[in-house]
Amino acid sequence: MKSLRRDLPSNPQASNVASKVFVRSTKSGKVQKIVRELYLRQDIPCSSKLCSICPSIAPADANGNIAPFILSDRPAGTKAFPHGHYLVPDTNALLNGMDLFEHTGAFYDVIILQTVLEELRNLSLPLYNRLLALIKTDEKRFYLFFNEFRLETHVRRGPQESINDRNDRAVRAVATWYEEHLRASAKKGKKEKSIPALVVITDDKDNIKKAKAENVTALSLSDYVSGLEDSERLLDMISEAREARESRGTAGQLFYPEYLSMSKIMTGLRAGTLHQGVFNVSPYNYLEGSVKVPSFNKPLLILGRDNSNRAISGDVVVIEVLPQDQWKSPSSKIVDEEAVTRNDNPDSEETENVVSENERKALQEEVKKAHGKNSEGKPQPTAKVVGIIKRGWRQYVGHVDSNSTGSQAASGRRQQTVFVLAMDRKVPKIRLRTRQAGDLLGKRILVTIDSWDRDSRYPTGHFIRSLGELETKAAETEALLLEYDVQYKPFPKSVLDCLPSEGHDWKVPASKEDKGWKGRRDLRDLLICSIDPPGCQDIDDALHARPLSNGNFEVGVHIADVSHFVKPNNPMDFEASVRGTTVYLVDKRIDMLPSLLGTDLCSLKPYVERYAFSVIWEVTPNAEIVSSDFTKSVIRSREAFSYERAQKRIDDPSQTDELTESMRNLLRFSKILRQKRYDAGALNLASPEVRIEADSDEVGDPLTDVKTKAMLETNSLVEEFMLLANITVGSKIFESFSQTALLRRHATPPPQNFEDLINQLSKKRGMELDVSSSGALASSLDRCVDSQNPFFNTLVRILATRCMTSAEYFCAGAHAEPEFRHYGLASPIYTHFTSPIRRYADLIVHRQLASAIGYEGEDGHAVIEGVSTRSKLEDICQNINYRHRNAQFAGRASIEYYVGQALKARGEQMAEGGTDSGIDEEGYVMRVFENGVVVFVPRFGIEGTVRLEDFVLPGESNAWTVSERKELAAHRTTDFDIEEYKLRVEEKGHSEKERGVTVELFQKVKVNVSSVKEEGRGAGKRRVRILITG
Amino acid sequence: MSNQRQASSASQTPHLSPAELSYLYTSLSLPRAPIRPDGRSPTQFRPLSAESNILPGTNGSARIGFADGTQAIVGVKAEVERTNLATDTLASQSDVNDSEEHQGSAAVSGHGSWVQMSIEIPGFRDDDALPVFLSEMMRESLVGSVTEGSGKADAADAAEMAGGLKGRLVINKRWHWRLYIDVLLLSQPLSYPLPLLSLTTHLALLSTKLPKLKSQGEEDPFFDDDWAVAEYLYPRISSQKTKLPSQYVRPPVTLLVISVGENVIFDPNREEIAVADAVLAISLTRDSEAGSLKLLSIRTIDPPSRLTQPAVPNSENVNMLGAPAPTEDIAVLNPVTGEEEVPGVWRPRRGGIKRSVIANMVQTVLKKGGVGEDVLEGLEGVEVE
Secondary structure, three states: OOOOOOOOOOOHHHHHEEEEEEEEEOOOOOEEEEEEEEEOEOOOOOOEOOEOOHHHHOOEOOOOOEOOOOEOOOOOOOOOOOOOEEEEEOHHHHHHHHHHHHOOOOOOOEEEEHHHHHHHHHHOHHHHHHHHHHHHOOOOOEEEEOHHHEOOOOOOOOOOOOHHHHHHHHHHHHHHHHHHHHHHHEOOOOOHHHOOEEEEEOOOHHHHHHHHHOOOEEEOHHHHHHOOOOHHHHHHOOOOHHHHHHHHOOOOOOOOOOOOOHHHHHHHHHHOOEEEEEEEEOOOEOOEEEEEOOOOOOOEEEEHHHHHOOOOOOOEEEEEEOOHHHOEOOOOOOEOHHHHOOOOOOOOOOOOOOOOHHHHHHHHHHHHHOOOOOOOOOOEOEEEEEEEEEOOOOEEEEEEOHHHOOOOOOOOOOOEEEEEEEOOOOOOOEEEEEOOHHHHOOEEEEEEEEEOOOOOOOOEEEEEEEEEEOOOHHHHHHHHHHHOOOOOOOOOHHHHOOOOOOHHHOOOOOOOOOHHHOOEEEOOOOOEEEEEOOOOOOOOEEEEEEEOOOOOEEEEEEEEOHHHHOOOOOHHHHHHHHHOEOEEOOOOEEOOOOHHHHHHHOOOOEOOEEEEEEEEEEEOOOOOEEEEEEEEEEEEEEEEEEHHHHHHHHHOOOOOOHHHHHHHHHHHHHHHHHHHHHHOOOOOOOOOOEEEOOOOOOOOOHHHHEEEOOOOHHHHHHHHHHHHHHHHHHHHHHHHOOOOOEEEEEOOOOHHHHHHHHHHHHHHOOOOOOOOOHHHHHHHHHHOOEOOEOOHHHHHHHHHHHHOOOOEEEEHHHOOHHHHOEOOOOEOOOOOOOOOOOEHHHHHHHHHHHHHOOOOOOOOOOOOOOOOOHHHHHHHHHHHHHHHHHHHHHHHHHHHHHHHHHHHHHHHHHHHOOOOOOEEEEEEEEEEEOOEEEEEEOOOOEEEEEEHHHEOOOOOOOOOOHHHHHHHHHHEEEEEEOOOOEEEEEEOOEOOHHHOEEEEOOOEEEEEEEEOOOOHHHOOOOOEEEEEOO | OHHHHHHHHOOOOOOOOHHHHHHHHHHHOOOOOOOOOOOOOOOOOOOEEEEEOOOOOOOEEEEEEEOOOOEEEEEEEEEEEEOOOHHHHHHHHOOHHHHHHHHHHHHHHOOHHHEEEEEEOOOOOOOOHHHHHHHHHHHHHHHHOOOOOHHHOOOHHHHHOOOHHHHHOEEEOOEEEEEEEEEEEOOOOOOOOHHHHHHHHHHHHHOOEEOOEOOOOOOOOOEOOEHHHOEEOOOOOOOOOOOOHHHOOOOOEEEEEEEEOOEEEEOOOHHHHHOOOEEEEEEEEEOOOOOOEEEEEEEEEOOHHHHOOOOOOOOOOOOOOOOOOOOOOOOEEOOOOOOEEOOOOOOOOOOOOOHHHHHHHHHHHHOOOOHHHHHHHHHHOOOOO
């Protein structure tokens, strides 16, 4: 009787069919046995240019072409492998040395196995992505070999063989096969001698031993690197994680508690006794973290290193709430890591405790505060980290702490351990072993964290590359872009290939018969103009208004038709979706789209015809909307105004031409719309923004470039109509795509977010803040006025803004309709439509709108483009939300850096003529701590921490240097009234009233701002020092 | 329809004439040396082909084919399920201690409903009497084979199987495995399909593996993703250990036994069943405690011979009236049934079975080296990997 079972020996087909069996546990708790069939083939090429067999058998595409072969026929040789070699790394080698593989000096002709790639993906997603990027580039010649599908290299797992052993065996099998294959197939004329060696790179000693037995050349990563030129620099780039663990062995003392097992964590999370959230570190106190979890309204506090248990800001952690007797109040103290742990020695592990003595003292002070009486001092629930779900580790920009290099720093190439201070204050010191400590001092460097073991106080990392000298513009800008994960490399060729071939000569087709005109309305005769900031090149939007015969008006907003040029799913679209947004730095713009599109073809430049996407309303003279219409169009902008010029033209009564009239109409409508919006409860928020005009001349006072943003009527003119267009388009696309419309929401902030601010206002000013709705908040914010202090209202608005959640893109299916509300704008629905040149979200919305109005595109079958699946859209939303946030941070950091540099330049100018006395300005106290205050300086839009030593007491000179002032701190005492938000600073032993300084919340203070060379973490940033002078 | 109804009683009755039935009966009832139509000895099974692990997607599977062409395949699937005890909600209101006890007992010993069995037989709906009856009969012996109080067992394997299959399905107090046993008869049921299905199920269960548990104690279960380390539902006999196979708990098997006259006949074919005095389904299992076989149940099955047409003795035959009655045609008392019969003249069996015959059957099955052990060993020998 014929067997039903497909036994391997009995089945003639079995030789090329294999199956893979594993157990999959689903999120819902189901456990499934999964069987996958593998069909083994023999036509997967070796991709070596030496091979004469594979080109004839490799699978061809529809045109009969085979994928070009990657591996060079003359691979580079080393001393050990004079005839050249191909590398076959295993997973650990990549894990420990990804930076090496990315290095341009070595590591060419690498065969990456599918087995290795998959294993890497399970171990580290970021590394996996980097490896994929490497495989994609041509110049490094990385070949992805699908060894699991090739008959000869498929390895069946043996009984009782661990999966690691099996994978190692697969690597060796590939090496063996390649060697034989190349020997058999090398093109004639090549002598056998010149066949490249196959070198397995593995850090597994056992694997090396087995390889030797099987006659496979295998080397450990460090052994291989040692044989290369420039090995010293390269050796630094090997991850420290594994080596360090081995060398330290069991001798190390365990500083941190162990994490719970995965199954314990899952049980706890399901049962609700453990919580999951993102770990955030307070910017003022590195020992204090918080985790926001869905089960509670307020974030839970994580105090001290013990409790944060090796979590680094950004990690997804699992926490357990501590018993109530360990609850504490959030700290009222500024604690800097470098101040507290200045004397730690990176080399010595023996003497260190997790909580060093100083840290412990700092913590004790906190406990005292826990007994306070009002809400600021009330003990709050605390928690400890018991597990890590996902590390949020990335590459960090920092510099070597000069204190940690030891005396013989510069001398010799001895390997030593140093600390790296990351620019991001929330990241702990990173322990780094290097042979080039001397060279790295004073450089901006890029490092990465490899591991953080229980027996190490600080995480261990390795060096990646140097960005250049500290404080040089190039290094600092690159540092900033890296820190905020901005993609700043030039556009690759594949993207540029997507641009129209005409380049700058591209024009709107003259003949209306042309396919480009299909479905487009001719709006060239409308008096359209654009209003933008001065010097704007990427003009997204233009406007017009004209009276209609029935007494109503026609108002149009015309947006650059980017979706015409960026077709879905081509490399340019993909690149734009990754970049997400254009990033504006003070002196640099990092575009989302190639500049040919952004500044020319899409940009609605004046006097030329351009494609546009128009939203046209009919409105009554009272700005009631009668109807709205959407169309693709061709427009010709009459003029590109700057805000100021537009304002002047409107204000100039002698101008009575149609264009000016239409602008006046627009302005009138915008005022009505604005009022309506405020009546509906929209918020007028403030953020500390300054504008920097970098193009002014060199000679003058550098600080004149720093300007606070002026708000002209024309600014709000444009803004109002853009809001209107966004809202109109939002409801239109939601109508058509109830699940996949890309919208933007601003969640209503929970009232407890405002608790502190409400308290502070009522205590200090007797004012009330009603946060029950956005309208109530808006009107109560309007009442927060101090006649003595005109800036006070803005200050409160800034603080209120910080209590809110940030707006986010989402896809309509992700939330219920009532949740679509935009809190700040008081609109039930909102999206972004008006800036497709600089935001990817707008581009998607353009596609969705085009589809919603039935626009068929040039070729007539583009109706559904842009309507992707929901899951894909959700991925996009997540990315653009992240990019958007980072772009804002990067922009602010850039301004901050520029202000610092301007102050420095000014200081140097002053120093030539005498002493650098800083610049006197007005500041406002935003927060009061026990040992300092945070002051906001509106003139520069910066806020800074003022420490004890930076209080200039009556009778003191303010011209002291940083180090001189540092000494002062020890001689100061403070009297901190937590309930009154008041801090009094005096000199020890001199408690006379007139010798001390008292500052309180919201107080206006005179400050002296200067740029000083910072030691420690901020080095190179030139910390902006603020002295309170009274 | 009538065909089906007949089949549902025992099996399709072959169309034999009364004379053939009578001849068969006489051959099979020969004292101590029955002559079976295929020449087998009374305890001999028909040759069968068996293999396990034929369905890669299941946790365990088997196929058995009898020489007469009947074939069955069985697949076993296991799923993790939260233990939801009705006492939970009740007890939460009442005494806490009480609830602890309740929970403890039910959650530790397992529950019969965790094993679900469905049988598909061609030509039958799934709610027809035969599949329902068969599946319940097999499920019952599966979940019923519990050794109470085997906690003292010192061997780890034995402890693992404490409480039998039900106990094995317990993961912890809050979680358990649920077994789905799907039995599929591939051919028309030529003879009563129970033994075939039971043997196949047994074999499938022997090859069933559950993913290896990584979590401990009362945690939510968390499993090793490597199928190669999955553990057998019924621990296998490893070659290194010197333990006797008798020390392992095994899933039960149900054997079909008939009696004809004084004779006990195993693995009857269709014709033999047609003339049986009694048809019994005997379930037995290997018991860890006693180290020997254990009888789980004996069920009588309605013998199809009851439905056959009787033959008419010459003495009563109208056509033969007047013909001289042969001397042999005198009614005699059948020693088994206690009925008057004319030799050579078929009479439907009216049921009833003597104690001594049952005792004989049970003994033949359970005794050392008996049929039961034979069968279990035979199945054990089927290559699982």
